[in-house]
Amino acid sequence: MTELPFLLDALPQAHRDRLLALARDNSFPPGGRLFDEGGQADRFWLIRSGEVALDLYVPGRPPPVVQTVGPGQLLGWSWLFPPYRWHLGAQALGPVDAWEFPADEVRALCTADPVLGYQLTLRCAEVIGERLRATRIRLLDLYAPRTGAP
Amino acid sequence: MSTVTPPLPYRVTAFRPETGDAVSLELQPVETALPAFLPGQFSMVHAFGVGEVPISVSAIRGRDGALVHTVREVGAVSGALCRLRPGDVLGLRGPYGTGWDLDSATGTDVLVIAGGIGLAPLRPVVHQVLDHPERYGDLRVLVGARTAGDLLYRDELESWRTSAQVEVTVDRPTPGWQGAVGVVTTLLDRAGPLGDDTRALLCGPEVMIRHTAQALLARGVPARRIQVSLERNMKCGTGHCGHCQLGPLLLCLDGPVVDYARSGPLLAVREL
Numbered sequence: 001m002t003e004l005p006f007l008l009d010a011l012p013q014a015h016r017d018r019l020l021a022l023a024r025d026n027s028f029p030p031g032g033r034l035f036d037e038g039g040q041a042d043r044f045w046l047i048r049s050g051e052v053a054l055d056l057y058v059p060g061r062p063p064p065v066v067q068t069v070g071p072g073q074l075l076g077w078s079w080l081f082p083p084y085r086w087h088l089g090a091q092a093l094g095p096v097d098a099w100e101f102p103a104d105e106v107r108a109l110c111t112a113d114p115v116l117g118y119q120l121t122l123r124c125a126e127v128i129g130e131r132l133r134a135t136r137i138r139l140l141d142l143y144a145p146r147t148g149a150p
Numbered sequence: 151m152s153t154v155t156p157p158l159p160y161r162v163t164a165f166r167p168e169t170g171d172a173v174s175l176e177l178q179p180v181e182t183a184l185p186a187f188l189p190g191q192f193s194m195v196h197a198f199g200v201g202e203v204p205i206s207v208s209a210i211r212g213r214d215g216a217l218v219h220t221v222r223e224v225g226a227v228s229g230a231l232c233r234l235r236p237g238d239v240l241g242l243r244g245p246y247g248t249g250w251d252l253d254s255a256t257g258t259d260v261l262v263i264a265g266g267i268g269l270a271p272l273r274p275v276v277h278q279v280l281d282h283p284e285r286y287g288d289l290r291v292l293v294g295a296r297t298a299g300d301l302l303y304r305d306e307l308e309s310w311r312t313s314a315q316v317e318v319t320v321d322r323p324t325p326g327w328q329g330a331v332g333v334v335t336t337l338l339d340r341a342g343p344l345g346d347d348t349r350a351l352l353c354g355p356e357v358m359i360r361h362t363a364q365a366l367l368a369r370g371v372p373a374r375r376i377q378v379s380l381e382r383n384m385k386c387g388t389g390h391c392g393h394c395q396l397g398p399l400l401l402c403l404d405g406p407v408v409d410y411a412r413s414g415p416l417l418a419v420r421e422l
């Protein structure tokens with residue numbers, strides 16, 4: 001069990017309670033698929049323990065892992081934006097425990113309570129922005145072999 | 151400024167390949183030992199007939215003057231050092247520079263964040279904290295590497311897990327890798343809460359250092375409690391030549407370890 005995930009820890013207690021009231025505990029066995037690229041993004045998760053690999057479908061070879069999501073982190077944001085389709089696939093690398101949230105109920109809650117909706121969207125945007133920055137840094141291949149130094 | 155001294159001969163007593171392009175050399179003084187090194191300090195390492203490069207100590211062994219340097223082959227001098235074997239002799243000058251400020255970490259949690267070869271200068275910190283657990287709070291070690299094959303000290307990382315939280319991530323997973331994939335900052339979410347008394351120690355490529363420091367600041371770690379080890383073009387090691395200047399700092403004297411309150415604004419200046 002990890003600490004309160006980064007997505008929730010900055011939300012006011014009342015918002016946090018209302019969100020968590022929609023969540024249910026879920027577990028996935030090693031190798032279990034959580035979702036596939038192109039599928040309906042009808043849920044999202046906050047990982048409590050374990051590691052989930054995000055992958056892409058590439059014909060003729062095992063799906064390459066582009067990132068993993070672990071304890072304390074948000075799994076899935078495609079549920080927040082139309083057309084609500086997963087951009088990647090997800091597979092449990094080992095046993096995974098998570099809070100699972102139903103996307104339609106959370107979206108309805110956001111519509112009914114725009115302040116909560118705004119706060120949650122801000123937090124999700126922060127996570128997305130951080131992942132975009134991290135991806136750009138990986139593009140630099142900072143640890144690649146260097147030449148020309150002494 | 152200190153005086154430039156001739157290198158003292160040290161003999162390679164053990165050789166260990168760490169990755170495809172990095173090795174660790176255990177060194178013993180042939181006669182006279184250099185003064186004791188602190189974690190984070192560096193030597194000017196001399197490959198006779200080739201040249202000299204600055205390399206941080208990656209382990210400080212006992213009181214017999216033995217040192218370990220982990221060297222990555224990136225050019226002629228480092229390549230010559232990587233080809234040394236037990237019995238060969240190289241030259242050392244030092245110790246140079248500031249070390250990690252572990253005194254200020256007494257009684258606090260220690261967060262070590264390393265990218266690539268940057269784990270080498272931080273390894274003595276881990277050794278020190280593990281050797282003196284009564285002095286420090288929780289130890290967390292976050293490591294990023296290009297691939298699993300590029301991870302330094304893999305056996306040692308496993309042994310640290312008995313006393314510390316160790317998280318490892320790679321940029322490029324290879325077949326069989328079952329761990330995390332992503333930049334090292336993605337490990338911060340699983341490192342648990344970071345109090346404002348956490349001491350964070352960072353080493354790696356400068357872009358990684360800046361990105362990680364920003365992520366720590368966003369999580370409430372004050373800049374003065376973030377220490378970074380910076381790399382510039384060190385030549386003399388004694389503050390004479392100025393090659394390693396970063397604004398008002400000469401990193402061979404004022405660094406390589408500098409707190410982020412001081413170094414962060416300088417790293418944002420392109421002309422430096």
